[in-house]
Amino acid sequence: xxxxxxxxxxxxxxxxxxxxxxxxxxxxxxxxxxxxxxxxxxxxxxxxxxxxxxxxxxxxxxxxxxxxxxxxxxxxxxxxxxxxxxxxxxxxxxxxxxxxxxxxxxxxxxxxxxxxxxxxxxxxxxxxxxxxxxxxxxxxxxxxxxxxxxxxxxxxxxxxxxxxxxxxxxxxxxxxxxxxxxxxxxxxxxxxxxxxxxxxxxxxxxxxxxxxxxxxxxxxxxxxxxxxxxxxxxxxxxxxxxxxxxxxxxxxxxxxxxxxxxxxxxxxxxxxxxxxxxxxxxxxxxxxxxxxxxxxxxxxxxxxxxxxxxxxxxxxxxxxxxxxxx
Numbered sequence: 001x002x003x004x005x006x007x008x009x010x011x012x013x014x015x016x017x018x019x020x021x022x023x024x025x026x027x028x029x030x031x032x033x034x035x036x037x038x039x040x041x042x043x044x045x046x047x048x049x050x051x052x053x054x055x056x057x058x059x060x061x062x063x064x065x066x067x068x069x070x071x072x073x074x075x076x077x078x079x080x081x082x083x084x085x086x087x088x089x090x091x092x093x094x095x096x097x098x099x100x101x102x103x104x105x106x107x108x109x110x111x112x113x114x115x116x117x118x119x120x121x122x123x124x125x126x127x128x129x130x131x132x133x134x135x136x137x138x139x140x141x142x143x144x145x146x147x148x149x150x151x152x153x154x155x156x157x158x159x160x161x162x163x164x165x166x167x168x169x170x171x172x173x174x175x176x177x178x179x180x181x182x183x184x185x186x187x188x189x190x191x192x193x194x195x196x197x198x199x200x201x202x203x204x205x206x207x208x209x210x211x212x213x214x215x216x217x218x219x220x221x222x223x224x225x226x227x228x229x230x231x232x233x234x235x236x237x238x239x240x241x242x243x244x245x246x247x248x249x250x251x252x253x254x255x256x257x258x259x260x261x262x263x264x265x266x267x268x269x270x271x272x273x274x275x276x277x278x279x280x281x282x283x284x285x286x287x288x289x290x291x292x293x294x295x296x297x298x299x300x301x302x303x304x305x306x307x308x309x310x311x312x313x314x315x316x317x318x319x320x321x322x323x324x325x326x
Contacts, residue, residue, distance in 0.1 A: 003182070010196075010200075010213070010217040011200070012216055013196035013200075013217060014195075014196055014197060014297075015193060015195060015196060015198060015200075016194060017193060017194055017198075017199065017216075017220070018220045018221075019194055019220050019226060019227060019229045019230070019233070020191060020192060020194065021091065021190065021191040021216060021230060022091060022093045022131075022133055022191055022192060023229050024075040024090070024092070024167070024197050024232065024236075025062075025090040025192070025228055025229045025232035025233075026061055026216070026219060026220070026225075026229045027075070027076050027077075027091040027131075028076075029062070029076055029215055029219055029225060029228075029229075030215045031058070031077055031212075031220055032058045032061050032062065032077065033215060033219075034211055034212060034214075034215040034246070035056060036208060036211045037105045037208055037209075037212035037215055038056055038058070038077075038079065039053050039056050039208065039214070039284065040090075040206065040209065040211070041187055041208065041212070042056060042079065042087060042150075043182075043208075044129075044183050044184050044207060045129055045165065045167075045182075045184065046180045046189055046207075047182050050208065053082075054081065054082040054083075055081070055082050056079050056080075056081055057079065057080050057081075058077055058078065058079055059079065059086070060076075060078045062065070062075070064298040072240075073176075074075070075090075075091075075189050075232075076089065076307055077089040078086050078089070078110070083124065084124035085124040085125040085126065085127070086110050086113075086124070086125075086126050086127070087126070087127040087128070087129065088105075088107070088110060088126075088127070088128045089129050089325045090106070090128070090129070090130050090131065090160060091130075091134065091191070092130060092131070092132055092133075093131075093133035093134070093169070094134070094236065095132075095134040099130065099132065099136060102132055103128050103164055103166075106128050107108055107126060107127075107128040107162065107164055109171065110128075111123070111161075111162060111278075113126075117220075123161060124161070124237045125161040125162075125163065126161065126162060126163070127163045127164075127165065127249040128163070128164045128165070128258045129165045129166075129167065130164075130165070130166050130167070131167045131169060131188070131191060132166060132167070132168050132169065132178040132291060133168075133169040133170050133192070134168070134170060134196050135168060135169060135170065135171070139215055141168070141174065142166075142168060142171060142172050142174060142239075143167070143168055143171045143172060143173075143174040143175045143176070143179060143184075143185070143188075144165065144166070144167050144168075144175065144176070144179050145165065145166050145168075146164070146166075147163070147164045147165070147166075148160065148162060148163050149162055150240065162266075163287065167184065167188055169188050169191060169192055170187050172188050172189060172192075172260070175188075183205065183206050183209065186209055187204055187209065187212075188204050189202055190202045190209055190212060190213065190216075196217070199216065201218070204260075227232040238312060257306020276290075279282060312325070
């Protein structure tokens with residue numbers, strides 16, 4: 001449960017953070033309202049100087065209030081840059097088993113930016129960055145990974161205008177020296193910070209993180225914003241619970257289907273055995289029938305032989321009779 005923080009200066013705040021930026025509502029609010037923090041984060045992710053970004057404008061600002069609680073309301077952050085390129089930032093700490101198609105869908109949607117009559121050379125770079133608090137590929141854990149289209153045989157890059165990155169917040173310890181050089185690990189630590197002492201310590205290392213920290217504090221000490229974040233978390237938890245229940249139901253259904261399949265398999269095996277037995281019985285019946293036919297034929301031959309013997313005996317008796325009369 002969230003606890004309202006007393007309105008004291010950020011520099012004096014202590015104890016637990018009421019809500020950190022793994023809450024996607026707070027994530028959006030802070031970066032929407034603080035362009036300096038947004039610019040600093042983007043510069044870290046792209047490994048560039050913040051001054052080179054120029055204007056970074058949020059294209060889908062949220063309106064506080066009931067819109068935030070609309071289940072159809074999307075809490076990713078779409079940012080456009082002066083040169084026409086764009087970046088989508090998204091926080092997702094629960095594994096909903098749909099990140100890969102979801103992120104590709106977001107990226108493709110932004111890449112399809114041309115209007116009728118525009119030349120394809122006008123297409124600008126698009127980026128999608130997901131902050132996940134779970135391991136996307138268990139066999140290949142990584143802190144900060146970036147993916148682009150490449151030749152699968154040679155590794156040659158097809159284009160640098162279609163980039164998808166993933167920051168796995170549960171693997172900060174795997175940050176590379178390059179990640180650390182651009183403070184990506186510190187941004188991740190800020191998003192997951194659970195105490196104000198942690199937040200202030202991180203704020204001391206980077207002016208853009210310091211600006212973000214101030215915004216986090218001012219946001220969560222605002223009762224209205226904190227209530228929105230709380231409701232958003234309850235909505236997420238409720239959705240996760242529903243998904244877990246559905247997953248459990250699907251698991252039970254799968255078990256029942258497996259049991260049914262096993263029973264059907266046994267029934268099929270029994271039917272096969274019965275069929276084999278019937279075939280054996282049929283073969284035996286055929287053999288018995290054939291033997292009966294042979295016996296019948298033999299009986300017939302015996303009867304014929306008996307008749308022949310009887311005829312011969314009668315003829316012999318007749319010959320004897322006639323001889324005796326002479």
